[in-house]
Amino acid sequence: GENVEQHPSTLSVQEGDSAVIKCTYSDSASNYFPWYKQELGKGPQLIIDIRSNVGEKKDQRIAVTLNKTAKHFSLHITETQPEDSAVYFCAASWGNQFYFGTGTSLTVIP
Amino acid sequence: GAGVSQSPSNKVTEKGKDVELRCDPISGHTALYWYRQSLGQGLEFLIYFQGNSAPDKSGLPSDRFSAERTGGSVSTLTIQRTQQEDSAVYLCASSQTRYEQYFGPGTRLTVT
Numbered sequence: 742g743e744n745v746e747q748h749p750s751t752l753s754v755q756e757g758d759s760a761v762i763k764c765t766y767s768d769s770a771s772n773y774f775p776w777y778k779q780e781l782g783k784g785p786q787l788i789i790d791i792r793s794n795v796g797e798k799k800d801q802r803i804a805v806t807l808n809k810t811a812k813h814f815s816l817h818i819t820e821t822q823p824e825d826s827a828v829y830f831c832a833a834s835w836g837n838q839f840y841f842g843t844g845t846s847l848t849v850i851p
Numbered sequence: 852g853a854g855v856s857q858s859p860s861n862k863v864t865e866k867g868k869d870v871e872l873r874c875d876p877i878s879g880h881t882a883l884y885w886y887r888q889s890l891g892q893g894l895e896f897l898i899y900f901q902g903n904s905a906p907d908k909s910g911l912p913s914d915r916f917s918a919e920r921t922g923g924s925v926s927t928l929t930i931q932r933t934q935q936e937d938s939a940v941y942l943c944a945s946s947q948t949r950y951e952q953y954f955g956p957g958t959r960l961t962v963t
Contacts, residue, residue, distance in 0.1 A: 773950055784942055784954030785894070830893060837882070837907060837949055841893035
């Protein structure tokens with residue numbers, strides 16, 4: 742089955758700096774790669790996603806890049822703000838199956 | 852509009868008891884997923900419902916776990932004879948396509 746690895750597990754950045762979270766996947770059949778933000782006591786919230794026919798997607802301060810050859814994808818958050826502090830999960834999907842990484846706890850220091 | 856809701860938000864039960872967790876998906880969403888999230892871990896797929904098709908139960912960890920979805924809407928996850936290792940947050944998500952999933956707030960289950 743699919744195996745998704747996510748790094749780092751924790752990340753601290755100064756407000757205004759950029760944050761990068763990386764994930765790798767094993768199954769070349771995966772064709773959809775969402776990123777979720779989970780705040781304490783809440784369910785994950787989809788923040789951005791990318792499909793396998795696209796190499797990069799951007800939405801304001803958030804961007805995701807995908808390298809299908811290397812089977813890795815990354816989340817980039819620019820100009821970080823304290824409200825960006827949360828746990829971020831990546832996932833790789835094909836068909837109806839979703840495989841999640843183990844999460845990155847991001848802390849933005851004011 | 853209303854999002855995915857789950858009840859109860861917290862459940863404490865004694866080992867060996869049965870529990871039922873409820874999920875109300877977003878109206879019109881045909882797909883419904885159940886996941887388990889253990890402390891510090893990612894989301895573990897449990898079961899998937901799509902319309903009137905037979906559910907994909909491949910993620911259920913044992914035969915103590917079962918789920919049903921009535922009328923293509925509300926879903927109930929049942930855990931029989933609970934064990935301490937069942938303690939986790941149980942998340943439900945619904946989707947209108949096979950892509951964007953909308954998660955509920957979860958039910959935190961504690962087995963004592």
